[in-house]
Amino acid sequence: xxxxxxxxxxxxxxxxxxxxxxxxxxxxxxxxxxxxxxxxxxxxxxxxxxxxxxxxxxxxxxxxxxxxxxxxxxxxxxxxxxxxxxxxxxxxxxxxxxxxxxxxxxxxxxxxxxxxxxxxxxxxxxxxxxxxxxxxxxxxxxxxxxxxxxxxxxxxxxxxxxxxxxxxxxxxxxxxxxxxxxxxxxxxxxxxxxxxxxxxxxxxxxxxxxxxxxxxxxxxxxxxxxxxxxxxxxxxxxxxxxxxxxxxxxxxxxxxxxxxxxxxxxxxxxxxxxxxxxxxxxxxxxxxxxxxxxxxxxxxxxxxxxxxxxxxx
Amino acid sequence: xxxxxxxxxxxxxxxxxxxxxxxxxxxxxxxxxxxxxxxxxxxxxxxxxxxxxxxxxxxxxxxxxxxxxxxxxxxxxxxxxxxxxxxxxxxxxxxxxxxxxxxxxxxxxxxxxxxxxxxxxxxxxxxxxxxxxxxxxxxxxxxxxxxxxxxxxxxxxxxxxxxxxxxxxxxxxxxxxxxxxxxxxxxxxxxxxxxxxxxxxxxxxxxxxxxxxxxxxxxxxxxxxxxxxxxxxxxxxxxxxxxxxxxxxxxxxxxxxxxxxxxxxxxxxxxxxxxxxxxxxxxxxxxxxxxxxxxxxxxxxxxxxxxxxxxxx
DNA sequence: AGAATAGTGTCTTTAAGACAATATACC
DNA sequence: GGTATATTGTCTTAAAGACACTATTCT
Numbered sequence: 001x002x003x004x005x006x007x008x009x010x011x012x013x014x015x016x017x018x019x020x021x022x023x024x025x026x027x028x029x030x031x032x033x034x035x036x037x038x039x040x041x042x043x044x045x046x047x048x049x050x051x052x053x054x055x056x057x058x059x060x061x062x063x064x065x066x067x068x069x070x071x072x073x074x075x076x077x078x079x080x081x082x083x084x085x086x087x088x089x090x091x092x093x094x095x096x097x098x099x100x101x102x103x104x105x106x107x108x109x110x111x112x113x114x115x116x117x118x119x120x121x122x123x124x125x126x127x128x129x130x131x132x133x134x135x136x137x138x139x140x141x142x143x144x145x146x147x148x149x150x151x152x153x154x155x156x157x158x159x160x161x162x163x164x165x166x167x168x169x170x171x172x173x174x175x176x177x178x179x180x181x182x183x184x185x186x187x188x189x190x191x192x193x194x195x196x197x198x199x200x201x202x203x204x205x206x207x208x209x210x211x212x213x214x215x216x217x218x219x220x221x222x223x224x225x226x227x228x229x230x231x232x233x234x235x236x237x238x239x240x241x242x243x244x245x246x247x248x249x250x251x252x253x254x255x256x257x258x259x260x261x262x263x264x265x266x267x268x269x270x271x272x273x274x275x276x277x278x279x280x281x282x283x284x285x286x287x288x289x290x291x292x293x294x295x296x297x298x299x300x301x302x303x304x305x306x307x308x309x310x311x312x313x
Numbered sequence: 314x315x316x317x318x319x320x321x322x323x324x325x326x327x328x329x330x331x332x333x334x335x336x337x338x339x340x341x342x343x344x345x346x347x348x349x350x351x352x353x354x355x356x357x358x359x360x361x362x363x364x365x366x367x368x369x370x371x372x373x374x375x376x377x378x379x380x381x382x383x384x385x386x387x388x389x390x391x392x393x394x395x396x397x398x399x400x401x402x403x404x405x406x407x408x409x410x411x412x413x414x415x416x417x418x419x420x421x422x423x424x425x426x427x428x429x430x431x432x433x434x435x436x437x438x439x440x441x442x443x444x445x446x447x448x449x450x451x452x453x454x455x456x457x458x459x460x461x462x463x464x465x466x467x468x469x470x471x472x473x474x475x476x477x478x479x480x481x482x483x484x485x486x487x488x489x490x491x492x493x494x495x496x497x498x499x500x501x502x503x504x505x506x507x508x509x510x511x512x513x514x515x516x517x518x519x520x521x522x523x524x525x526x527x528x529x530x531x532x533x534x535x536x537x538x539x540x541x542x543x544x545x546x547x548x549x550x551x552x553x554x555x556x557x558x559x560x561x562x563x564x565x566x567x568x569x570x571x572x573x574x575x576x577x578x579x580x581x582x583x584x585x586x587x588x589x590x591x592x593x594x595x596x597x598x599x600x601x602x603x604x605x606x607x608x609x610x611x612x613x614x615x616x617x618x619x620x621x622x623x624x625x626x
Numbered sequence: 627a628g629a630a631t632a633g634t635g636t637c638t639t640t641a642a643g644a645c646a647a648t649a650t651a652c653c
Numbered sequence: 654g655g656t657a658t659a660t661t662g663t664c665t666t667a668a669a670g671a672c673a674c675t676a677t678t679c680t
Contacts, residue, residue: 010324010365010366011323011324011325011326011327011366012324012325012326012327012364012366013324013325014324014325014327014402014413051325051402051413052323053323053324053325053411054404054405054410054411055404056404057402057403057404058400058401058402058403058413084399084400086397086399086400087371087397087399087400087415088371089327089364089370089371089415090370090371091367091368091369091370092367097367098366098367100327100364100371100413100415102400102402102413238659239659239660240658240659255643255644255645256658256659256660257643257644257645257646257659257660257661257662258642258643258644260659260660260661261660261661262641262642265641279651279652280650280651280652280657280658280659281651281652281657281658281659282652282657282658283651283652283653283656283657283658284650284651284652284653284655284656284657284658285649285650285651285652285656285657285658285659286649286650286651286658286659286660287650287651287659288658288659288660289659289660301640301641301642304642306643551632552632552633553631553632568670568671568672569631569632569633570632570633570634570635570671570672570673571669571670571671573632573633573634574633574634575668575669578668592678592679593630593631593632593677593678593679594630594631594632594678594679595630595631595679596629596630596631596678596679596680597628597629597630597631597677597678597679597680598629598630598631598632598676598677598678598679599631599632599633599676599677599678600632600677600678601631601632601633602632602633614667614668614669617669619670
C-alpha cells in the first residue's frame, strides 16, 4: 500500500468459499454443491460466491453464502461458528481468470437437509472420510516458506451424536487411517471425469481439495484449544455426545473416563443444567447428565490430541 | 463458486501487506513505511502492494513485497519465516475503492537498515510497544461470530540479542505494560493529523492497526507451539538469546533455569553445535553454549505462556 | 577479589493416562 | 436378571514451577 492508486491496477475477482462441517449420524460431514456449469461441470465444490464489492465485509459475504446454501435464517446462523480460514490465489486456480478466494470455516449442529442454493444444481452433506484430499496443509514443509495455522471461535446447535464406526447404504469410499497421505498437488485439470458421491473417488473442483484439507487441519487443532466442539451439538448435550464430536473429528477413540473428568475440570468448558437425558444408553446404563457450553473461549489447560508425539517432525 | 461466470462480477483490487517483525536491541520492532501520497499521507503503513493478477501467487506477492521493502536478496529471504495472516476487506477500508488485502506475517533476524522501497518515502523499524493498537484480535468476542487464529512456520537469520530495557535516541513513545488496552475500532479517518515516530501517538493508515494487532497475537501464540522464535536469531544462538526472543515478544520475564531446561528437553527444538560463545555474559559469567535450530516443526510438549490462566474467558 | 551469570539438581504441585469400581437403566 | 454404560476413585507417570547451588568468566 504505497503511493500507487488502486485504480491503476488490474482488479481481481474475489470470492468467498465456506468449509461447513457438521456431525450427522456420528460422522463428520461437509456441505458440498454440485457444479452446474463449466469449468468443473458436475464436480463437487465448496459453497461460495462472489463478494459484493464495497457493499459487504468478507465476514458478511461468508455468512450470506452460508445462509443461502443452507437455508438457515439469521437466528439459526447465530449458533453456527464461522471464522476465516485463509485465502487462496494461485494463478490458474480458476481457468477463466484470476480469482482470489477467501475461505471460511464453519462448525454447525446437525442441520435440516441441504437445499441447494439458487445457483447450485445440488447440495449434499458428504462424509469427509469419503473425500480424497491431498495430505492437507498448505505446504509439504510448514517450516520454511509459507505455512498454515490454527484458530478459535464458537456456537451451538442441535444434534445427538452416537459414534457408529460405519453402518450401511451406498456412500463414498473410505480411506485408511492417516487421512490421505498422497500429498499430490491440488488444482486438478478442469473438466475431468467427475464422480458423484457414492461412486468411488470424489475429486473437488478448483483447489477446493486443498482448502478442505486445510479446514480439517484447522478444525482438529481448534478442538484442542477451544470449546468449539460444542458448536456441533445442541444447546444441551451430554459429555458422551461431546466425546463423540472429538472422536469423529480426530478420528480416534478417547478414553471415556478420563475424557469425562477432563471436560469437567477445565474451567468454563461446560456448565451443568441440572437435568439429565431422557433415556439412558441405547443398551442400558444410567441417564447421562446434561450440560451446556460454558463461557470459556479457550480451554486451559488444553485438551490435547493423544499420541502425535513427534508425528509432526 | 457456482454457475456464475467471474467475468460478470465487479472486480476488486487485491493487495498484500506484510507484518514484518524483528528483534533489535532486545526490542520487538515492525517494519513500517511512511506514506508519500493520499490518503493517509504522512501516516505509517505496512509494507505491501498490489498482487499482479494471474502472474504470481499470493505467497509470491508477499515475498516479493518483503524483498522490495527490505532489500533482501533471495538467499537472505530464505531465512525469513513468512506465513499468511488473514484477509481484510471491510467496505471503506480504502476510501478510494474496494480493496481486499491479504496480510502476511514475517519473522526476520536483525536485518540491515530498511531502505525504503522504490515506492515509499521512508521505511523504519518501529518498536511495537510504541504503537497504539486497538486491543488486538479481530473480534471483541472471539466466541460467537468470526474469530482469529494461530499458525506455524520457520526460519533463521543472524542477531545477537541482549535484552536491554531501553537505551537512548529519539524514538516513539512507550506504553505501559498490557500492550494497549483501548480497544477502539480500527479504520481511522483518512488524512488526520499523523504523528511521526518519536512524536507521541502513531496512528497507522487504513486498518493496519488491526492487522498489526492480529499479527502480534499470532506471533505470541506461535512461540508457544512452534520453534519459530529461532527465526529471529542467527544461525547459531545461545539459550539466553532464545529466551530474550520469548521475553521480548511475550513482554514478560521467564525463569532462566526452567526455560533452559525446557528448551533442551523438547525434542527437535534446538541441537548443540558443540561450540560456545566467544565471550561470557557482559558483566561476567561462563561462556554460553551455542545451538542451532532443530528439525521440529511443532514443540511437543508446548512452551506455554505463564499465567494467562483464565485471562481469556 | 567481587560480582554476575550459565547451567544443573531437587522438591512440590499439577495434569495426564491407565485401570478399576460402582451404581443405574435398558433389554 | 443380565448387561451395557455413566460416573467416580485410585495410582502412576510426565511435566511445570520454585528455589538453591556450583562453576565460570568478566571487571
